[in-house]
Amino acid sequence: MKILVCISHVPDTTAKISFVDGNKTYNKEGQQFIIGPNEELALTRAIEIAEAQAGSTITALTVGGAEVEPTLRKALAMGASDAIRIDSTPKDAMNVARQIAELAKIQNYDVILTGREAIDYNGGQVGEMIAELLGVDSVSGATEMQLESAKALVTREIDGGLEVVELQYPAVITGQKGIAKEPKIPAMRGIMMARTKPLLVQAPIALDDATEVLEHSLPKAKGACKMIPADQVDELVRLLHEEAKII
């Protein structure tokens, strides 16, 4: 099984967000960057599967500048066989998807995994765009995944339930919480080995951006919380009715 896991390099989930450059750019100063939580789970599941199937390989891929390399090294430490960095600063999902599809066309991966969404721009577009560019089937928002030798069995969440879908290879699957129980934590040995695993830098193809971020803003600050004594729940109900007019 030849698996590609596309990883986003994103600010830690607890990061306080601010902007520079006239609010155009996200302020990376002093921020910790991580493998996006959805991709981390997808990668964990891929590693579990590859460990049980001799001869499997997992390539971790990120589209980004040199600053994303520690994130790819972490993926290698978790258990990816090798890594690729496509040397382009991501601005638009279509651009990222085209960069990845270009590479995937040559590499013949059986399965391409991404996360349900990256937690910076929450686009949720890249995986399905890759599938369309390659003309292959896909399942998005997978909460369980079995990769058997001839087919994949994937469970996805739908409104009000679950669906089990069978896919032939090649296929694209976007993963979310549930696909693996907990993200794998790299062991010391994995961290040592990661240093010598191959990390290839690939030149991007020239593309226009279909969309561009002009400016960011922060949500309006909330007013102070109105405190109600615990023995006056009637007062809360009155406020919700008369003041907030919500019930």
Next chain:
Amino acid sequence: MSVLVYTENWDNQFKKLSFELVSYASSVAKQLNTNVVALSIGALSQEQLASLSQYGADKVLSLENPDFKTFNALQYAKAITEAAQQEKAEVLVFANNISTRAVAPRVAVKLDAGFVSGCVSLPESISPFVVTKKAFSGKAMAKVQINKGLKILSLNQNAFGLIPNAKPFVSETFNSTLATSNAKLLETRKSSGKMSVLDAEILVSGGRGLKKAENFALLEQASDIFGATATVACTKPVADLEWRPHSEHVGQTGKVVAPNLYFAVGISGAIQHLAGITSSKVIVAINTDKDAPIFEAADYGIIGDALEVMPKLNESLKTFKSKS
């Protein structure tokens, strides 16, 4: 020219989200001085289809070919693309939800369109085309310009609301053929007929502070008192502990909700949880710890033991409901 809105159905019914999408599409069409075409896939009654014209659809395209009975991203994307081409759509509107998230990116590729997902308001200008979306899991907003002739927008549920705008009901059948796909739907497992946390107008949500699964009965009771538009939600650890199903887990790695009223009971207010709830109109927090971060996000707060406060609150709500 037109604005094409894809209106998904649930067991051959539309729901509030469908009308919200048509309302939004219709306002975008007004900006562009053009018509709104709604596309439905499935065997819906004329009455259902006609309901879309109540929110501004000038025409309803209905794809009733039984080949399209089961959802398939690749096949639905082809049909929607063909409808967009037939109607010379310059803007396509989708919901930013589970199933259309699988389709809209494919349509963007097919039409070489610029796609902004998670929009929260109308485009602020149409030339250049600029629209605002949520970013950083609700911690920020981003103003995005689309540089392509064709634009795709996906709207966050409850971000826009309903705008009734009755038009004469005009419908047309639409047909398409299936693209080749090797995906096979093996099984559908419906969870109880309960409302999804995404559709609920009132969410009574509980965290680890409720101590055990059985205590969620207190939240179920509150939800029952509110009635059919309310349901129970939870934090990630609560779902991980299997006190509640994962489908109820709210936050950065769960569902991003936008109810009118969100009760956070025994929830600390971790940043990853807040990422899922900040679009709620009103937040009520009940927590024993006066310093819990949830109070910074809340509009109303009670410092107290949920196991003591909730029974009293339920009584008070019951009295209120019986009077109103």
